[in-house]
Amino acid sequence: MQIQNYINGQFVNPISDSWLDNYNPANGEVYGKIPNSDIADVEKAIEAAELAFKNWSKITLEERGQILLKISELILANLQSLAEAESKDNGKPVSLAKEVDIPRAASNFKYFANAITQFSSEAHESIGHNAVNFTLREPLGVVGCISPWNLPLYLFTWKIAPAIAAGNCVIAKPSEVTPATAFLLAEICKEAGLPNGVLNIIHGLGSTTGQAIVAHQKIKAISFTGGTKTGAHIAKVAAPMFKKLSLELGGKNPNIIFADCDYDKMLATTVRSSFANQGQICLCGSRIFVEHKIYEKFKTDFIQKVSELKVGHPSKEETQIGALVSQQHLEKVKSYIDIAEKEGGKILYGGNKVEVANFENGYYLQPTIIEVNSNQCKLNQEEIFGPVVTIMRFETDKQAIELANDTKYGLSATLWTNNLNRTMQFSKQLKTGIVWVNTWMLRDLRTPFGGQKESGVGREGGFEALRFFTEQKNLCIKYN
Ligand code: NDP
Numbered sequence: 107m108q109i110q111n112y113i114n115g116q117f118v119n120p121i122s123d124s125w126l127d128n129y130n131p132a133n134g135e136v137y138g139k140i141p142n143s144d145i146a147d148v149e150k151a152i153e154a155a156e157l158a159f160k161n162w163s164k165i166t167l168e169e170r171g172q173i174l175l176k177i178s179e180l181i182l183a184n185l186q187s188l189a190e191a192e193s194k195d196n197g198k199p200v201s202l203a204k205e206v207d208i209p210r211a212a213s214n215f216k217y218f219a220n221a222i223t224q225f226s227s228e229a230h231e232s233i234g235h236n237a238v239n240f241t242l243r244e245p246l247g248v249v250g251c252i253s254p255w256n257l258p259l260y261l262f263t264w265k266i267a268p269a270i271a272a273g274n275c276v277i278a279k280p281s282e283v284t285p286a287t288a289f290l291l292a293e294i295c296k297e298a299g300l301p302n303g304v305l306n307i308i309h310g311l312g313s314t315t316g317q318a319i320v321a322h323q324k325i326k327a328i329s330f331t332g333g334t335k336t337g338a339h340i341a342k343v344a345a346p347m348f349k350k351l352s353l354e355l356g357g358k359n360p361n362i363i364f365a366d367c368d369y370d371k372m373l374a375t376t377v378r379s380s381f382a383n384q385g386q387i388c389l390c391g392s393r394i395f396v397e398h399k400i401y402e403k404f405k406t407d408f409i410q411k412v413s414e415l416k417v418g419h420p421s422k423e424e425t426q427i428g429a430l431v432s433q434q435h436l437e438k439v440k441s442y443i444d445i446a447e448k449e450g451g452k453i454l455y456g457g458n459k460v461e462v463a464n465f466e467n468g469y470y471l472q473p474t475i476i477e478v479n480s481n482q483c484k485l486n487q488e489e490i491f492g493p494v495v496t497i498m499r500f501e502t503d504k505q506a507i508e509l510a511n512d513t514k515y516g517l518s519a520t521l522w523t524n525n526l527n528r529t530m531q532f533s534k535q536l537k538t539g540i541v542w543v544n545t546w547m548l549r550d551l552r553t554p555f556g557g558q559k560e561s562g563v564g565r566e567g568g569f570e571a572l573r574f575f576t577e578q579k580n581l582c583i584k585y586n
Contacts, residue, residue, distance in 0.1 A: 107138040107191075109285050109309055111147055112292035114154035115302030121146040126282060126311070131197030131429035132420050134467030140285050143310035145318040148277065151306035152324050155248040155275035158303025163245045163273040167223050174219035174271055176298035181212040184294065188259065188287055193420040195286040196258060197429030197469060198383050200421050207260045211287075214263040217551040218271040218571070225272075225572045237584045243576040245273030246326040246350065250319040252312075252340075254332045255281035255431050256386040256491075262288050265329045266305060268571035276305050277325060279316055281332075283431055285309045312336065320344055327575065330354070331388075334489075334515075334560045341563075352564035352574050354388070354556055356489040357517030360510035361391030361546075362532070365399040367522035368544065373404075377411050379520060379546040381473045384430050385493040388561075389518045389540070389547055393486050394497040395509055401499040405477070408497070409455045412473050417460045419468070429469045430492060436469040439492030442485055443474055449483040451476045451496065481509050489515065503528060511537045516558030520546050539565070 109128065110117040120141035128138040141147070162170075181188065188211075189203035198207070227241040251265035262280050269276050280288035292307050308315055312332075320328055320343050327350035330340050334355040344351055361379060363372055379391040396404045420428035430436045436459070443457045456474030473493040478486055485496050500506045510519055510532075518540040521532050533541045539557040542548065549555075554565035564574060 107286060107289070109138060109140045109289045111141050111143060111151075111309055112289070112305070112307040113147070113151045114158075114306065115296060117292070120144070120310070121150070128195070128285065129283075129432065130194055131431055132194070132468045133465045134433065134469065137194070138286075140282060141309045143308045143315045145314075147308050147310075148315065148318040148322060151277045151308055152248055152322060154303035155277060155306055156324065158301055159245075159247055159275045162270070162275055162301060162304045170271060170273070171219040171223055173298055173300050174215045174267060177295055177300065178212045178215035178219065180294045180298055181208060181215065181291075184290070185209070188290060190421070191286045191290055192258060192284075193428070195284045196255060197420055197431055199425045199428045201423055201425070202383060202428075207257055211259040211263040211291075213551065214260075214267040218267040221268075221552075221569065221572060222271040225569060227578075232582075235584070236586065237582055239580055239582045242579040242581060243272075243573070244579060246575060246577055247274065248325055249274045249276055249327040249329065249575060250322075250325045251276055251278040252316050252319065252328065252330045252332065253278075253280055255284040256383060256388070258284040259287035259291065261331050263291070264566060265331070268566075269329065269575045270300075270304055272572050272575040274575055275303060277319055278305065278307050279312075279319060280307070280309065282309065282311050282315075317343070323347060326350065328352070329566070329574065337562065350574060352556075352566060353562045354566060355517075355560060355562040356491075356515055357388045357390075357557065357561050358393060358487065358489050358513045358515040359389060359391050359518045359520070359538070361394045361520045362506050362510055362522065363394065363396045363400070363404065364521075364523040364525070364528065365397045366524050368524065369400070371544070372522040373407055373411060375546050376408065377415070380495040381412070381415060381427060381493050382547075384427055384471070385473075385495070386431065386491055387547075388491075390495075391520050391546065392490060392495050393481070393509075393513075394495055395500050395506055396497060397506075398499045398501050405454065405497065409475060412455055412475060415473055417470055417472060418462055419465055427470075427473055427493060430471055431469070433469055435492070436471060439471060439490055439494060442488070442490045442492075442494060443476070446476045446485060449478070449485060450480065451478045451483065451485055454497070456493070481512050487513060503531065507532060507535050511535070514560045517561035518542065518557070
């Protein structure tokens with residue numbers, strides 16, 4: 107697949123005519139070229155976006171909403187081909203892309219098409235002063251959206267949809283590792299009648315293309331999802347220009363299991379929250395803490411269930427664990443498994459690369475369970491972002507809360523219990539942006555999404571996203 111930039115409604119090559127290889131993680135082979143864009147391409151896109159903004163910010167919400175709904179419909183109409191492209195580009199099972207990634211991308215547009223028609227602002231009557239205040243919420247202008255490789259179209263559209271619904275024009279950069287569905291989205295937007303220049307998609311490396319977007323004076327806000335280190339760098343570049351910033355970063359999420367939970371439901375969900383998308387979801391529960399009363403039983407049952415997971419080629423419907431996204435990422439994940447025993451951990455299951463017949467050069471890894479006896483090891487403190495979880499026992503509620511909070515991250519937590527008081531105690535004390543009780547990754551797009559501590563700044567989702575992509579202006583009118 108030859109990928110091109112999408113600028114001002116046209117598919118164009120990078121100005122420098124420089125290209126990068128695109129790999130298929132399932133077989134390790136190069137299967138396409140990606141523009142290696144630079145500042146010159148970003149400049150062209152900004153020019154187009156500034157021009158488009160004049161009209162896009164003024165058309166009625168109904169018109170905007172209809173175009174977004176059309177994009178949503180077309181995503182669903184192309185579900186199969188988009189899922190196949192996502193799976194080939196990322197290594198995730200095609201069944202997962204069909205069930206989760208692509209439908210969610212459609213929902214993102216549908217949700218914000220409707221949300222923008224319900225988005226309102228406040229009025230404050232200054233009684234005794236004969237004055238009334240009301241707040242305008244105006245689009246910012248040209249904004250930048252930068253997304254990672256783990257949920258490519260899902261997270262790309264999670265930013266673009268609210269940005270354009272609110273009347274902005276967008277310069278978007280998908281991860282250079284997974285550019286395919288962003289490229290296909292451009293075709294869909296064109297077909298749906300999105301005016302030229304409202305969405306511009308520039309492909310390339312984070313350090314050049316991404317950097318050019320973040321550092322550009324004319325880009326008013328950056329919505330970024332990715333690693334904590336990259337987020338810190340982006341904040342440093344953007345802050346002196348006083349850009350609005352939304353940063354959704356890494357996680358090291360606790361999955362806390364009490365003996366009083368609904369055991370079977372917990373076990374099935376824990377397998378998913380550990381290994382869905384090869385464990386490459388920022389919300390995966392990578393630190394499993396189990397109450398001592400059921401620790402041994404859980405250990406046996408969990409190992410059994412995980413050993414039944416089918417690792418295989420992503421295009422096969424029966425595959426549950428596909429390939430990791432890249433050779434480099436596979437090596438990174440493997441390096442954590444390699445230090446496990448030095449750190450006092452014990453590999454209970456997995457730990458090895460998998461050779462899938464006929465695809466021996468693909469980036470496959472067994473789902474891996476490591477038992478640890480301290481939360482202070484690298485395995486429990488650093489984000490691995492792969493099919494590796496640790497398990498550890500705890501004795502008391504107090505200890506479980508301390509263990510859960512004992513990390514620099516604070517994205518999400520999962521709690522398994524049927525005790526209402528415990529639910530409330532934990533929910534109040536967990537230092538995370540999201541707490542799931544007796545479930546995992548159940549998402550309602552109206553809710554605020556984001557993390558505390560080094561997991562990010564700001565919230566996406568619902569009206570929070572529309573607030574981020576608009577500037578408030580207070581009007582104070584005095585009357586006689
Ligand atoms: P990275 O931080 O490496 O990259 C994210 C995006 O930023 C990519 O498009 C990347 O481009 C780009 N980028 C890299 N450097 C710069 C720069 N200097 N300026 C501007 N853009 C840049 O993250 P990954 O792609 O490796 O994604 C995995 C991370 O994302 C994990 O830490 C995960 O936890 C986090 N994540 C967080 C989520 C959340 O909602 N909190 C959800 C999903 C993932 P390129 O790839 O081309 O280098």
